[in-house]
Amino acid sequence: MAEQPEIFKGLAGVPVDYTAISKVNPESNSLLYRGYPVQELAASATFEEVAYLLWYGELPDDVQLAAFEERERSFRGLDHEVKRIVDELPLTAHPMDVVRTAVSVIGASDPATPDDSVEANLDKSIRLLAKLPSIISYDQRRRHELEFIEPRDDLGFSANFLWQTFGEAPELAVVNAFDVSMILYAEHSFNASTFTARVITSTLADLYSAVTGAIGALKGALHGGANEAVMHTFAEIGSADAAEGWLDAALAEKRKIMGFGHRVYKNGDSRVPTMRDALERMVEHYERPDLLELYLALETAMAERKGIKPNLDYPAGPVYHLMGFDTPTFTPLFVASRITGWTAHIMEQAASNALIRPLSVYRGVDERHVPVKG
Numbered sequence: 001m002a003e004q005p006e007i008f009k010g011l012a013g014v015p016v017d018y019t020a021i022s023k024v025n026p027e028s029n030s031l032l033y034r035g036y037p038v039q040e041l042a043a044s045a046t047f048e049e050v051a052y053l054l055w056y057g058e059l060p061d062d063v064q065l066a067a068f069e070e071r072e073r074s075f076r077g078l079d080h081e082v083k084r085i086v087d088e089l090p091l092t093a094h095p096m097d098v099v100r101t102a103v104s105v106i107g108a109s110d111p112a113t114p115d116d117s118v119e120a121n122l123d124k125s126i127r128l129l130a131k132l133p134s135i136i137s138y139d140q141r142r143r144h145e146l147e148f149i150e151p152r153d154d155l156g157f158s159a160n161f162l163w164q165t166f167g168e169a170p171e172l173a174v175v176n177a178f179d180v181s182m183i184l185y186a187e188h189s190f191n192a193s194t195f196t197a198r199v200i201t202s203t204l205a206d207l208y209s210a211v212t213g214a215i216g217a218l219k220g221a222l223h224g225g226a227n228e229a230v231m232h233t234f235a236e237i238g239s240a241d242a243a244e245g246w247l248d249a250a251l252a253e254k255r256k257i258m259g260f261g262h263r264v265y266k267n268g269d270s271r272v273p274t275m276r277d278a279l280e281r282m283v284e285h286y287e288r289p290d291l292l293e294l295y296l297a298l299e300t301a302m303a304e305r306k307g308i309k310p311n312l313d314y315p316a317g318p319v320y321h322l323m324g325f326d327t328p329t330f331t332p333l334f335v336a337s338r339i340t341g342w343t344a345h346i347m348e349q350a351a352s353n354a355l356i357r358p359l360s361v362y363r364g365v366d367e368r369h370v371p372v373k374g
């Protein structure tokens, strides 16, 4: 019998291409965006600066940043057509389905959709970055029978996002924590949704098609959907003293504990300490020490039972909860950030393309023949 090729299920451990956008290093537990450690960016840059860095390869100077911010702010509004189609979607639709549909509508209405020049793709990317907060806040508010709040062009990305969602001038501490989450979620090499975007781009399909596919890939609980699942877990557990018992029962049922584990990091996610600091600040701000106690109790129990550490979704979920976002809106918040990384990868793939088409090893029934009738 012919020797069977080795199969790498889930492409685990298989390098499939080069990238200059980010470097995930599990050995040093570090993450670099275009060479800069993500912790330094979270401490000293804004999310807009990080978006610029991911797309253009360098941090902007003051003039470049001012021009970039002005452009981003000018695209924040939503066309009537997008609102009309969102309004037609049932409230049973998950907010990720709403975001996916809205991006698809924007792509179908944009005359520049087939233009795959770098300039056109940068333009589409900044438009999507600017519009996603409007889409997400519009959807959360319609579910509470609240009117859409028009974007403000005197606020940065994160402050405006919070303003459009809650209709109150957000406090600086909250804006900062939200901005940190956007920076940390922005980019992570060949994760499942980014790879999906690259596969779609590799067929020469347009940027909107690639982003729509990436949103679908992010929705699943093994990827972006885990930030929502963390809050469901917390609701199920109730309080810190119930965490150990809950975990033992969940593990006995062979359940995956959402917000823990990672395909690449096996000794903790490089982004968690920064996001956990933000969580601690928010717990203090909103006076919810009980939430941090529950967070720590489950983290400790998971370390003891399985030796598995949290990923970024574990601290991000409770931060968004404290800010007042509805739980099903958490993964769309991930989209609002990751649009930067996805589109940077779409442009990188387009610039050095090869159709992505791996092989499979057939193990179905042997060749057979359709019986001749009559």
Ligand SMILES: CC(=O)SCCNC(=O)CCNC(=O)[C@H](O)C(C)(C)COP(=O)(O)OP(=O)(O)OC[C@H]1O[C@@H](n2cnc3c(N)ncnc32)[C@H](O)[C@@H]1OP(=O)(O)O
Residues within 6 Å of the ligand: 010, 221, 222, 223, 224, 226, 255, 256, 257, 258, 259, 260, 261, 262, 263, 264, 306, 308, 311, 312, 313
């Ligand atoms: C921003 C992000 O997208 S980060 C990822 C968010 N996803 C989650 O939080 C979902 C929960 N986590 C998981 O399901 C996994 O850790 C994944 C999918 C993220 C990574 O999975 P893989 O690299 O395929 O690792 P794999 O699933 O093979 O896990 C290895 C072992 O650890 C166990 N394990 C890994 N994560 C978990 C978990 N969260 N809960 C319980 N057990 C786990 C597996 O059951 C497996 O055990 P076994 O060897 O006894 O079968």
Ligand SMILES: O=C([O-])CC(=O)C(=O)O
Residues within 6 Å of the ligand: 185, 187, 188, 190, 191, 192, 223, 263, 264, 311, 312
């Ligand atoms: O890298 C991954 O597999 C998942 C992840 O953490 C991310 O996309 O941020």
